[in-house]
Amino acid sequence: MALVSADSRIAELLTELHQLIKQTQEERSRSEHNLVNIQKTHERMQTENKTAKIAGLYNDSEPPRKTMRRGVLMTLLQQSAMTLPLWIGKPGDKPPPLCGAIPASGDYVAKPGDKVAARVKAVDGDEQWILAEVVSYSHATNKYEVDDIDEEGKERHTLSRRRIIPLPQWKANPETDPEALFQKEQLVLALYPQTTCFYRALIHTPPQRPQDDYSVLFEDTSYADGYSPPLNVAQRYVVACKEPKKK
Missing domain, CATH: 2.30.30.140 (SH3 type barrels.)
Known part of the structure; x- marks a missing residue:
């Protein structure tokens, strides 16, 4: 009986490993596709930039060039979020610090470039x-x-x-490590879409699959209930809020 049980457990682990490898391959394929798109976008922007200069519409110090640069930055930030590696541990392993919502250890020092x-x-x-x-x-x-x-x-x-x-160094897998994610109505700091600033927000819906983003409600006094409609923010750009909740 023990041998049959062990064989069953091995079969289960192999099935789980196969699924994780498949997910990893899907993530890699998606990332490669996005890298190609970024390259094409960058090349198109460079071409448009040169064309505008030839036409004498603006010089290097004027706003259109800044707009181009910002567009590239936003695309790179999105790509950085999508290529954040998914943490895959052995059975029984707990997700490490800086995986999903798990904070850094008390003595952690971020490295240059982080x-x-x-x-x-x-x-x-x-x-x-x-x-x-x-x-x-x-x-x-x-x-x-x-x-x-x-x-x-x-x-x-x-x-x-x-x-x-x-910021997180790994994405947490909702299917295997849901405890490593922020939960519904938890207060966080999230990067507002298409900006480089973090704002206070409530988790509306945590990711359901490894490739999913958080859905968050940003604090916004222009709405009757004080919060924006749900907006998607990648795991890479959601961190614990160190400030007390407003009353």
Whole structure:
């Protein structure tokens, strides 16, 4: 009986492994397709850029070039989200820190080049969370140097650790590790679509499949209930909110 049970368990694990490999292949195929599309978009933008210059419509310092650059940035951010690897553990393994909603360990230091959510002071004095890239970290001062990811207003900021939230390094699989995802009505910071800023939001629906995004409700006072209609945000750009919920 024990031998039959072991054989059954092995068969189950092999079936699960086959499904995960199939999902991984689907993700890879989707990513390759998107990379081709990005390349085509980039080439088209370069062609349009050159054509406009030849026509004498604008020079390098004028707004249309910035618009082109921002379009490429938005596409790259979307591609970065789609190619975030899916964490696949052995049976019984728990998802590690920075997988889905699981935060970094207390002593974690983000590496140069890592993308993070960074709380900075805006021009008007208000504070906001932006998407930034780590330049360096000083153990002497416990402070990061980060660059704003947005080329249009690119600035370097020196920030304490409490003003930095590392982004996930793996997607959590809803089918095998649902506990590694934010749950419905949980308060988070999410990257607003087509921007480089994070805003407070409530989880409307967690991902149901590995390739799915979160559906979130952004705080928005222009709506009667104080929240926007549901918007999709990739796992890569949803992190725990460090601020208390507004009353």
